[in-house]
Structure formats: C-alpha cells, structure tokens
Amino acid sequence: MVIDDDDVQAAGIRGRLGELCYASGLLRPLQHARGYMRQDLRILAYHRVLTLPDSRAFDFDLALISASVERFREQMQLLKRRFRPMRLSDVVAALDSGSRLPANAVVVTFDDGYDDNYRAAYPILRELGIPATFFVSTGHIDSGQPFAYDWLVHMLLRTSAQQLVLPELKLDVPIPDERAARRELGASVLRHMKLFDDTAQQAAITRMEREWQMPREAARPPECRPMNWDQLREMHAAGFEVGSHGVHHRMLAKLPHDQMEEELMGSKTTLERELGTSAMLLSYPVGGDLAFDDGVIKATAAAGYRAACSYICGTNLHSATNRYALFRLPVERTMGMGWFAAMLTLPELMGYPTASRAGIAESVQACSC
Numbered sequence: 001m002v003i004d005d006d007d008v009q010a011a012g013i014r015g016r017l018g019e020l021c022y023a024s025g026l027l028r029p030l031q032h033a034r035g036y037m038r039q040d041l042r043i044l045a046y047h048r049v050l051t052l053p054d055s056r057a058f059d060f061d062l063a064l065i066s067a068s069v070e071r072f073r074e075q076m077q078l079l080k081r082r083f084r085p086m087r088l089s090d091v092v093a094a095l096d097s098g099s100r101l102p103a104n105a106v107v108v109t110f111d112d113g114y115d116d117n118y119r120a121a122y123p124i125l126r127e128l129g130i131p132a133t134f135f136v137s138t139g140h141i142d143s144g145q146p147f148a149y150d151w152l153v154h155m156l157l158r159t160s161a162q163q164l165v166l167p168e169l170k171l172d173v174p175i176p177d178e179r180a181a182r183r184e185l186g187a188s189v190l191r192h193m194k195l196f197d198d199t200a201q202q203a204a205i206t207r208m209e210r211e212w213q214m215p216r217e218a219a220r221p222p223e224c225r226p227m228n229w230d231q232l233r234e235m236h237a238a239g240f241e242v243g244s245h246g247v248h249h250r251m252l253a254k255l256p257h258d259q260m261e262e263e264l265m266g267s268k269t270t271l272e273r274e275l276g277t278s279a280m281l282l283s284y285p286v287g288g289d290l291a292f293d294d295g296v297i298k299a300t301a302a303a304g305y306r307a308a309c310s311y312i313c314g315t316n317l318h319s320a321t322n323r324y325a326l327f328r329l330p331v332e333r334t335m336g337m338g339w340f341a342a343m344l345t346l347p348e349l350m351g352y353p354t355a356s357r358a359g360i361a362e363s364v365q366a367c368s369c
C-alpha cells in the first residue's frame with residue numbers, strides 16, 4: 001500500500017488510525033464481531049474516479065474526485081473479498097418485504113454523472129461483478145454542460161480578476177494569486193453559497209460567468225464532461241442502476257415548491273424515456289440536510305420514488321431506516337486503503353465527517369458538490 005504526501009497531510013487522525021488498524025490485521029476480526037452485534041447497511045457515495053498526473057494543475061474541483069482509478073480498483077477488490085455488494089433496488093425490495101439484509105451488505109453509488117464513471121469505474125465494476133447505482137442530473141446528460149458548482153471553482157482558478165464581488169451572496173473578497181489559495185476560496189464560497197436560496201445561487205454564478213466572460217454554455221472541457229445517454233443505456237443494459245440526481249443539480253429545499261417538484265418529476269420522466277424502465281431511486285443534489293427537508297421528502301414519495309439517498313455520513317440500521325433519507329459513507333480522494341477499510345468496518349468512528357443541521361455552522365456543509 002502506498003500513501004502519497006497529499007494523503008498523509010489531509011488524512012488527519014482518522015486516516016492515520018485507519019492505516020494503523022489496517023496494517024495491524026485488527027479489522028477482519030472487528031468486522032466479524034460487529035456483524036454479530038449490529039447488522040446495518042453501508043452505502044458508499046462516490047463522485048468522480050480519476051487519476052491525475054498532477055493534481056495541482058487540475059482546473060476543476062478536486063473535492064469531487066473520490067479516488068484514482070488504481071485506488072478505486074483496490075477498494076472494489078476489498079468489497080468483493082470481505083463484503084456483500086448489493087443493488088440498491090434489492091435493498092428497497094428487502095425493506096418492502098421486511099426481510100433481513102445479509103451481514104456486511106454494502107451498496108456502491110455515484111452522484112452527478114461525470115463521464116469518468118463510464119470510462120473508469122464501470123469497466124472495473126463490470127469486471128469484478130459489483131453492482132452500482134449511478135445518480136445523474138438529467139439536464140446535464142441532455143446538454144453536456146459542466147456542473148455549476150464545478151464551473152464556479154474553474155472560474156475562480158482561471159480568472160484574471162482581482163476581486164470576487166457577489167452582492168447576491170453578500171461577498172466582496174480579494175482573489176489570491178496562488179492556486180492552492182484559490183481552491184480554498186472556491187471551497188469556502190461553495191459552502192457559503194449553499195446557505196442561500198436557489199435564485200441567489202444561480203444569480204451569483206451567472207454574474208461570474210458574464211463579468212469574467214466564461215460562459216458555461218460555450219464550454220465543453222473534456223475534464224468535466226458528463227456522461228451521455230448512449231453510455232448510460234449501455235451501463236443500464238449491463239445491469240447497473242441509474243437513478244435521479246434532479247434535472248439541473250439544484251438544492252431541492254432551496255427551490256420554490258413547483259420548481260422542486262419539476263426537478264423530481266422531470267428527471268424521473270426523462271430517465272424513464274431514455275432508459276425504458278421505471279426510475280425509482282433518487283439522490284438529493286448536494287445531499288446535506290440543508291438540501292432536503294420534510295417537504296422535499298414528501299414530494300419525493302409523491303413523485304413515485306421508492307427510496308432516496310442523502311449525503312449525510314452514517315449507516316442504515318434495518319429497523320430504523322428512513323428510506324427517503326438513507327445515510328451514506330462518502331469516499332474521498334485523501335482516503336488511503338487503510339482508512340477506507342477501517343471506515344467500512346467501524347463507520348461510526350472512521351466515517352468522513354459530514355454535518356447535521358443541529359451542528360451546522362457557516363463554514364460547514366455536508367457535501368461540496
């Protein structure tokens with residue numbers, strides 16, 4: 001196992017503890033013991049699977065990269081050896097019938113619909129026989145346009161402007177010269193932006209595109225390309241599930257009610273038309289608890305979805321599972337194999353920290369995408 005410098009710096013206590021547990025051989029007996037005491041469902045949440053020769057030169061949001069191709073393969077091999085990968089729809093069927101899930105059940109999911117899901121993750125999953133669910137924002141599959149939050153980071157990395165002035169978000173801050181500092185500013189702006197309603201979010205991004213002359217409509221950079229329908233049809237025909245991640249990747253709880261319903265129903269209708277099958281699974285865009293609420297959950301059920309994933313860190317105890325707010329375990333690029341294995345074995349201790357509404361602060365949100 002190789003851990004690069006970036007990982008060591010970013011992993012913190014959880015990462016180091018995970019590597020120690022992994023190297024010590026403790027995880028397997030702990031997993032065995034935990035399986036007797038606590039049978040819960042783990043749902044892994046990925047975004048992008050991408051190997052970068054030089055991450056500092058990457059012009060888009062690094063926080064969206066869950067793993068390199070090589071590490072993703074290692075992670076899936078571990079799942080195959082030690083866990084029971086399941087289709088999310090089979091989990092829903094078990095919830096419907098009241099039957100128990102097998103011990104060590106795990107589900108693999110992807111959010112957004114970047115084309116590295118098709119090019120990098122899909123061949124590995126198919127080769128190893130691991131099922132997965134791909135949640136896609138159908139408007140981006142239709143248009144091929146970059147995702148707005150990713151484009152915001154891109155604009156901040158590339159702009160020659162000296163000052164970021166966004167009255168919609170009450171922001172007026174200098175733009176640093178250094179790329180690393182610009183990435184930090186981008187992450188901070190995204191966290192701040194997600195506290196505002198959708199109108200303010202869209203107005204701010206549109207202002208940046210217009211004033212810095214970097215319109216998304218005109219851009220099709222290959223580094224941030226969404227999948228297309230032919231790719232998704234191929235994956236679906238090979239047995240992989242495709243679910244909704246809204247139409248335009250908007251925070252559903254931040255939209256007026258009619259637009260929120262249109263995101264739910266429009267994406268469902270498009271998936272059913274393009275793939276020729278019922279779409280019953282959803283992942284809330286952004287997915288933290290500022291992104292969905294009781295009204296969104298009610299509308300999700302009314303639109304005909306049978307289950308929905310959040311981006312809040314946790315596992316799902318069968319008896320206490322809220323099928324419209326399933327917890328997941330986010331996978332991040334700074335995770336070495338030890339941390340990943342330890343997270344699966346001891347998710348309460350080793351999960352990547354995400355926030356709940358009760359503890360939310362200005363600078364904290366569950367998901368950066």
Ligand SMILES: [Zn+2]
Binds near residue numbers: 249285
């Ligand atoms: Zn997303």
